[in-house]
Amino acid sequence: MSNYVAPAFLTELLRAKSPSGAEAQAQAVYDQFVQPHADAYANDALGCRYATLNAKGAPTLMFAGHMDELGLIITYVNKDGYLYFDTIGGHDLSIISGRRVIIQTANGPVKGVTGKRAIHLMDDEDRKKVPKKHEIWIDIAAGSKAEALKRVAIGDVATYDHEFELIHGSVGTARAFDNKVGAYVVGEALVRLKKEKAKLGAKLVSVATTQEEIGVRGATTSAFAVDPHVALAVDVGHATDHPDCDNRRFGETKLGGGPIICRGPNINPKVYTRLVECAKKAKIPYQLEADPRPTGTDARAIQMARGGVACGLVSIPLRYMHTPSEVVDLEDVENCVKLFVEFAKSVKGGESFNW
Known part of the structure; x- marks a missing residue:
């Protein structure tokens, strides 16, 4: 029996049943935990949730994590x-x-x-x-x-009908860590920034997106609506530390090793460098992955919105993706929240990520 206590916001998101196009239960949880801490809060025709801090700041920074599931x-x-x-x-x-x-x-x-x-x-x-x-x-x-x-x-x-349960320590299993953990990260990062009264240079919009599992649809429309200069997407990534997973083909990432920071053409190199700097500054463990094409995440839609967005992608290591019993170390989730908080505080007023 594990003594680890999972955050209530995350456990409620994991309990919510929210297949793509039917995200009402997850929306209600996000509304409950995030809206009271936002300076402004809105929804849209696809069901996305937008929470804003420091509305007069510039540039505009977008955090995106999808709340839909299989x-x-x-x-x-x-x-x-x-x-x-x-x-x-x-x-x-x-x-x-x-x-x-x-x-x-x-x-x-x-x-x-x-x-x-x-x-x-x-x-x-x-x-x-x-x-x-x-x-x-x-x-x-x-x-x-x-x-x-x-x-x-x-x-x-x-x-x-597979509910969240801790297996050992901070390692848990659930049917839909993909991507309730991402929606939690973007919402919780905003909540913590508000509580600590962080002095932000950027306008921050944390978006819980919809319909990612059927084609990053909520990210496509919300990125157009927010019109960010810089954005971080968060999703789950494959932990390749289990049997029958060839590192020569799939890279080397592990549960408990920290958030996975992506490199490749979907990723703005300045954003990647800043993420690594933030992780080192805050002593947050991190891992790297390389992806040579548009990623299978909201990042691929956000990068191509309007005139283009300086985009980064952080993934939470997960075993057994798209099964009823996905496995995640909640310490990786916590470290991802910390990384997003550090990144938001690092963006200076008027800063450009063009290159």
């Missing part, structure tokens, strides 16, 4: 009351079967189980195959289509 969406109910679905975000189809799920409906949550034909009823060839989406269903113990449709509706979304 999910399922109900597409069809057969005559016997079994639900069929499509996936929201990038699922590994081999691990969907046999899971408990919670469906969000107009009348509250409905519990179910993902089912497929048992191994005993398969021949040798069937056992070798990964089931296709239409070969898996959700069983809510309904006796007919009519009964099922009284409880759920086409378009309702579902998430795995």
Whole structure:
């Protein structure tokens, strides 16, 4: 049993069910914990949340972390009351079967189980195959289509029923560290800056973005709206310290090693250098990763907004990404918050990151 105490803001975000396009529960948590500390607070048509400090400062600094997660969406109910679905975000189809799920409906949550034909009823060839989406269903113990449709509706979304739990020390598991930790980092950094009454040169806008898992959509529109000069995106990154992960192919990053600072064409070199300087100044452990193309994060959209944005990317090491039991060391999350706070305080009034 772990004695580590996880922050309430983070645990509430992890408890929230918020598949892309249905982020209401995560929005409510962000509103509760961040809005009281912001000088200004707003939302938009895609559901993003904008918290601002030092509105008269310049340049404009944007922090972005997405609050959506993977999910399922109900597409069809057969005559016997079994639900069929499509996936929201990038699922590994081999691990969907046999899971408990919670469906969000107009009348509250409905519990179910993902089912497929048992191994005993398969021949040798069937056992070798990964089931296709239409070969898996959700069983809510309904006796007919009519009964099922009284409880759920086409378009309702579902998430795995796997809740946050600490495994050992500060290492925990949850179904959606990706990317509730990122939304937490950008919100918590603003809260701490406000509480310490930090003298900022920049205007800071911390954005909890939506719909990242289906194409960085919230980051695309929010970066246009904020019109930042410089931005930091935060997401989860692959910890490559587990078996069957070749460092020659995937680099070397580990759980508990600190935030991962990215280098590559998606990253402004001045922002990268500043992040490393801030980490060293504050004695924050950090790791490096190299990515030769637009990253699979909000950073790729933010960098290309309007006339271009000086963009940085920090990732939190995570094992088993896009599974129901992702694993993160919460000390890495804490160090990421500290790094964002240091970066915000380092930006001087009138500073340019053009190069």
